[in-house]
Amino acid sequence: MTKLSISELHIYPVKSARGISLETMQLNRKGPECDRRWMVIDHNNNFVTQRKTPKMCLINTQAIDGGLLISANDAGECALPTGGYALIESSVWGTDVKGQDCGDQAADWISSFLGKECRIIYMLEDYSRPVDSNFASQNEQVGFADGFPLLITSEASLDDFNSKLANSEPDFKIAMNRFRPNIVITGNAPWAEDQWQKIAIGNIEFSLVKPCSRCIIPSIDPHTSNKQMRVNQTLLKYRRRDGKTYFGQNALYNRLGSISVGDTIRVIR
DSSP, rough: OOOOOEEEEESSSTSSSEEEOOOOOOOTTTEETTOOOEEEEEESBBBBOOOOOOGOOOOOOOEETTTEEEEEETEHHHHHEESSOOOEEETTTTTEEEEEOOOOHHHHHHHHHHHOOOOEEOOOOOOOOOOOOTOOOSSOBSSSSSSSSSSEHHHHHHHHHHHTTTOOOOOOOOGGGGGGGEEESSOOOOGGGTTOOOOEEEEEEEEEEEEOOOOOGGGOTEEEEBOOTTHHHHHHHHHHEETTTEEEEEEEEESOOOEEEBBBBEEEO
């Protein structure tokens, strides 16, 4: 029997910007450390993502002392602080959130790059955003992610999906970063994660509480920001039910701690 293990770990410090690959991930109160703690908002304080602003996929992120560095080709770089300015009210899919403004320099950089008036906000450590009580069991918290602190996917499911893509265009396939997971698993059969309810990595248990419904983002080429609609068309054909398409599982965890690439995974239920 093939061993189940972690093959990749990722965080996405700025919601909808590029991620950072890790060897070890620290699971904190709001999810992986530094994950979805910054968010871009427009002039009406509405959150901005690749869904309507695909160019966000070209923004690089890099952790630095005291904050985060964002950059993009031909746009230079900008340091984002973790505080020091006024609180701004926004929302994420109908849930009210607050974040500390990252200042005019950050606002000027992101507005110039995206070509519209925007600002960047940061979620303070002491701010509480509970996970939907229909799924939470221990008052779990989340940052600026859509609704859950973790997304889990598997290599086998991506391989199977790419085989479906190849039916229409033999040389076309996509990488896992299109789906923006935190934890990627190897060693399972394709789509086995659809049936898992609880897994364990070391002494931490993870509840897979809700399949992840997908929007347009998997169809956005992360290197160019161009849309390749055959990706979503293939998702619609093979992964659609109840009017939505799914890839990956949203997850919660029962204790804080760290996990690493290569760690063994046990399926509990």
